[in-house]
Amino acid sequence: MPGRNSMIDDSRLRVFEAAASEKSFTRAARILGISQSAVSQSVAELEKRLGVPLFERNRGTVILTSAGRELREYARKIIYWYDAATEAFKAGTAADAGPVRIVSGHDLVSSVLPEILRPYTGAGSRYRFDIVSAADVLSSRHGADMYLWSRVCGDSGASSGMKPAAVSSICAVACPADRNAYGGVYDLSDIKADRLAVWSGVTLPHDCSSKVSFRSDVPGAIVSNVLATGDTVGILPLYCVKKELADKTLVRLPITDLPGPLEICLEVDAGFRDSAFQTAVSSRLRDLFLK
Numbered sequence: 001m002p003g004r005n006s007m008i009d010d011s012r013l014r015v016f017e018a019a020a021s022e023k024s025f026t027r028a029a030r031i032l033g034i035s036q037s038a039v040s041q042s043v044a045e046l047e048k049r050l051g052v053p054l055f056e057r058n059r060g061t062v063i064l065t066s067a068g069r070e071l072r073e074y075a076r077k078i079i080y081w082y083d084a085a086t087e088a089f090k091a092g093t094a095a096d097a098g099p100v101r102i103v104s105g106h107d108l109v110s111s112v113l114p115e116i117l118r119p120y121t122g123a124g125s126r127y128r129f130d131i132v133s134a135a136d137v138l139s140s141r142h143g144a145d146m147y148l149w150s151r152v153c154g155d156s157g158a159s160s161g162m163k164p165a166a167v168s169s170i171c172a173v174a175c176p177a178d179r180n181a182y183g184g185v186y187d188l189s190d191i192k193a194d195r196l197a198v199w200s201g202v203t204l205p206h207d208c209s210s211k212v213s214f215r216s217d218v219p220g221a222i223v224s225n226v227l228a229t230g231d232t233v234g235i236l237p238l239y240c241v242k243k244e245l246a247d248k249t250l251v252r253l254p255i256t257d258l259p260g261p262l263e264i265c266l267e268v269d270a271g272f273r274d275s276a277f278q279t280a281v282s283s284r285l286r287d288l289f290l291k
Contacts, residue, residue, distance in 0.1 A: 012045065015034075016046055019039060019043060024062060043055065050067070054071060100272075102147065103131075103134050103141050105137050105149040111219070111239050112239055112264070116285055135217040137149035146278075146281070148264070149265050150237065150264050150265070151263055152170075153263050167261050169258075170259055170260040170262060171237070173250040174226065175230050175250065175251075181253065186255060187257050191255075196233050196235060197233070199222055199235060204259070213232065227250075
């Protein structure tokens, strides 16, 4: 098929990603600031070039086909690296004037933030970062270029109307030898020991407060407490214990009545707003939380 092996330009992929994300050509057009017909034409041209249908159309709603889901995995990476490359070689960025000051919650600064910033660190990077870890990001954000924090879904706050950049779970973890890890624990009331180590961002039901033996706004301290005692259940964000769960230092308990989910919020100062840097960071943040 003519053109089948030629490069797909990133503008069509951006339209495709917006339509996939919104599940609607109309909403994608609104977000992109173009007409619905332009969205439809761009998707149709992409489908023709690839030779496969990417969406199932049904009364204003569009759903990705299997080929569409496969393409989306590539599209996200391509868009991310287009933006990263553009930002890396663009002269006169806001970051050239000095370090990028980032204020981040304790739960994100050691687990998520390094992954977000990885493409912008190392030898040859034009970026320098001044990172501040804070228990209350919203009250500490003065003078920051970027701030990243989490909140339990539904919590009120100064930016409660904003759309979260990503969503994650709160989980319960225990040492493999803990009797709670052997099954039969599905609710907080099922926990067999009256020892809970709880991240301060989580509010447990009142009838569980007597079980809390340790509370901290630093998730690493929760993990250390669970490992040190051997019979304490930790309750904290899932993204803070991915390494421990992967290497089986800790096990996740199938408790269903935990608060959550957590919304991950990202905001930037006016100097970075709508920049390629913000776009790339936002995209990378979403990708980190894809299941």
